[in-house]
Amino acid sequence: MKKNIKKLTLKDVAERLQVSTATISNAFNRPDQLSASLRDNILQECEKMGYFGPNAAARSLRTGRTGIVGIVLSDDLSYSLTDPVANQFLQGLAEVFEAHEYNMLLLSSNEEQQDAQSRMQSSMVDGFIVYGHKPQQCQNAPWLMPHKNIITVDSFIPGTTSVNIENHQGAYTIARHALAHQPKAVAIMGLSLLNTDRVCRVRDDELYDRAASISIQRLQGYEQALQEHGLSAVPEYIWNVPANSHKLAYQAAREALSMAQRPELLLCMSDCIAIASVQAALHMGLRVPEDIQVVGFDGIAESANIHPSITTIHQQTVTKGRVAAEVFLGLREAKDVILDTELVIRESCPSVVSS
Structure with missing residues (x-):
């Protein structure tokens, strides 16, 4: 049975820190209303709890993250969503990312991507999980960016952390x-x-x-x-x-x-x-x-x-998805995994x- 994970609310955080909801909101949105030491203390405690603000925009400003991961698939999206192995892999990813309030943006490497589209995608996501790529698909790939977190699965790309099977x-x-x-x-x-x-x-x-x-x-x-x-x-x-x-x-x-x-x-x-x-x-x-x-x-x-x-x-296809997501989120050591x-x-x- 799937475990229900309760999302922290502004009220929950205020009660835990024994301050008003207005104080928590000001810490994220109106820093001039609080002393620097109080604001820093609230933000640090919130981060420990996994609470990044009353809305997604506040979280992005606070952490520098969008909360979106790009899933680059080697085949067409219609095929990947019906292929049993790819489907199980996506299930494993979704289980972990949902639990940590991350969204997945599914991308197909078979699509012709213009420079503008590539720049837009790279700005939207915190990194990429690249699944099942064949060697010819990795040449001049727009998602191979040195400043992005990239995890490869069922493939080997130099300079990236990989998750594979025996x-x-x-x-x-x-x-x-x-x-x-x-x-x-x-x-x-x-x-x-x-x-x-x-x-x-x-x-x-x-x-x-x-x-x-x-x-x-x-x-x-x-x-x-x-x-x-x-x-x-x-x-x-x-x-x-x-x-x-x-x-x-x-x-x-x-x-x-x-x-x-x-x-x-x-x-x-x-x-x-x-x-x-x-x-x-x-x-x-x-x-x-x-x-x-x-x-x-x-x-x-x-x-x-x-x-x-x-x-x-x-x-272990579902496990492979879970492991890849955990490595991406830093919940596992960033080293190659072979299942x-x-x-x-x-x-x-x-x-x-x-x-």
């Missing part, structure tokens, strides 16, 4: 689990591996910067597990799904499952891709997991609610039973 380790863990079935051929359903909007197979020299992209980290985790099992991630078995879209993932999965040497395992970089891949396999007359195993990544609710349910890596992941075994790729 992408490499999570991918390695689930690939090792799946490879225990000893598939003869493995396909990787990658997410935004290339700077293109096409569903296609990849070449190594086309990949994003390995340090900057979480998808590349997951690919490296898969590759490590494959190598340990005497297999390799050959380009013709790696697909690029340009967005976390059921339609695009379904197309990629049908292409992969139509190969002459059909893969017996699909390593999918998201649960949305895994769900689409399972449906493509079933529509093609294949049995899951008897003919083909499928694994995902994220741990969204839908992955547990379909049949066959999806074996996946659960990431653990957890393997969740379900029907699409069960554990191998020892004979």
